Amino acid sequence: xxxxxxxxxxxxxxxxxxxxxxxxxxxxxLIRAWAQAQQKSxxxxxxxxxxxxxxxxxxxxKQFMGILGEIGCKKYLERVLLKNNLSEEWGVLRYDxxxxxxxxxxxxxFDIKIQNKKNAEEFVLVESRSSITHNRSLQDGxxxxxxxxxxxxxxxxxxxRNDIYIRPLFEWVGFESNKYDDCLFKHYAGxxxxxxxxxxxCVFDEVVGNASVKKSMGQGSTIYxxxxxxxxxxxxxxxxxxxxxxxxxxxx
Numbered sequence: 001x002x003x004x005x006x007x008x009x010x011x012x013x014x015x016x017x018x019x020x021x022x023x024x025x026x027x028x029x030l031i032r033a034w035a036q037a038q039q040k041s042x043x044x045x046x047x048x049x050x051x052x053x054x055x056x057x058x059x060x061x062k063q064f065m066g067i068l069g070e071i072g073c074k075k076y077l078e079r080v081l082l083k084n085n086l087s088e089e090w091g092v093l094r095y096d097x098x099x100x101x102x103x104x105x106x107x108x109x110f111d112i113k114i115q116n117k118k119n120a121e122e123f124v125l126v127e128s129r130s131s132i133t134h135n136r137s138l139q140d141g142x143x144x145x146x147x148x149x150x151x152x153x154x155x156x157x158x159x160x161r162n163d164i165y166i167r168p169l170f171e172w173v174g175f176e177s178n179k180y181d182d183c184l185f186k187h188y189a190g191x192x193x194x195x196x197x198x199x200x201x202c203v204f205d206e207v208v209g210n211a212s213v214k215k216s217m218g219q220g221s222t223i224y225x226x227x228x229x230x231x232x233x234x235x236x237x238x239x240x241x242x243x244x245x246x247x248x249x250x251x252x
Contacts, residue, residue: 004079007197011142012230018142019198019235021072021168023189033071034186036096037063040103061185068189068196069130069168070094074112076166076198077126080239081114090246091117111162114246122249124242127162132170134180138197141169146215146226147200149207153222163245165207166238167200167229200229201238203245 003022008015023029041059054062077092093113096103116122129148133141147167150159172180174193188194206212211231217224233241 004076006236009139009142011234014230016142016199016234017236018200019076021075021196021198023068023072023196029071030068030190033067034064036067036103037061040067040096043104055183057183061183064189065132065170065185066128066130067096069170070096070111070128072168072196072198073126073128073166076235077112077114077242080242084239084243086243086246089117090114110160114242116250124164124245124249125160125162126164126166128166128168130168130170132172132180132185132194134172134175136175138169138171138195141171142199142229145169146213146228147202147207147232148217149204149212149225149227151219151222151224153219161204163204164242165202165204165227166198166235167232169197169199171195171197198235200232201235201241202227202232203241206232 003026005020005022006017007020008017010016037060041056041063044059044063071094074092074094078087081087081090081092091114093115095110095113099109101107110125111128112126114124114126127149131141131145131148133145136144145167147165149165150161152159172188172194174180174188185194207227208225209227212225212227215224215226216222217226232238
């Protein structure tokens with residue numbers, strides 16, 4: 001079972017609570033995430049968004065990081081529903097947990113969906129895009145990183161719209177004394193050198209709104225719409241936004 005621990009940091013001089021997802025002893029989650037990463041990485045392209053060629057081990061570890069971040073978001077959402085007595089009405093689905101295509105096709109793909117258990121047409125789409133503070137402190141990451149929203153590229157002129165964007169952020173605790181290796185993410189996670197936090201959330205109108213910024217994120221011609229974490233909502237306060245979204249869907 002994943003444990004959640006509330007911690008507080010300072011973001012732009014404001015107290016900013018975040019939620020740590022403690023996976024170190026949750027072996028079932030780590031095993032499931034690694035198994036899904038092994039399947040999924042077989043059908044992902046060798047070039048990254050920036051055009052950098054990736055070997056099998058790098059792709060595998062990148063997939064594992066993204067999947068673990070998604071699972072953290074799913075567990076956070078389930079906790080929000082449980083705390084607000086909504087678990088009987090709404091459920092949280094990860095596409096990779098329910099897909100039946102053997103990870104081969106991106107058609108109708110989504111990260112996470114909060115779906116009404118009685119009326120499947122009532123749902124909220126949730127996007128999870130994770131990063132890691134491998135070359136800076138978590139404190140610096142919170143002040144310098146963004147929530148990553150929709151993007152456009154030569155191959156994908158229009159990205160899909162999601163209702164909610166949640167920011168999982170990994171911390172590599174050895175950044176001050178060791179050089180980080182992308183291919184060793186699984187090793188770091190299993191040995192407790194990696195920690196996962198849910199740090200912020202926003203809705204679609206915010207991540208493309210006046211406070212948002214256009215960035216390449218070092219990904220070549222790909223342009224992302226991002227919202228600085230300091231302009232978003234911390235994960236404790238964001239629970240109300242999630243509940244409001246569900247109520248909004250129910251009224252339609």
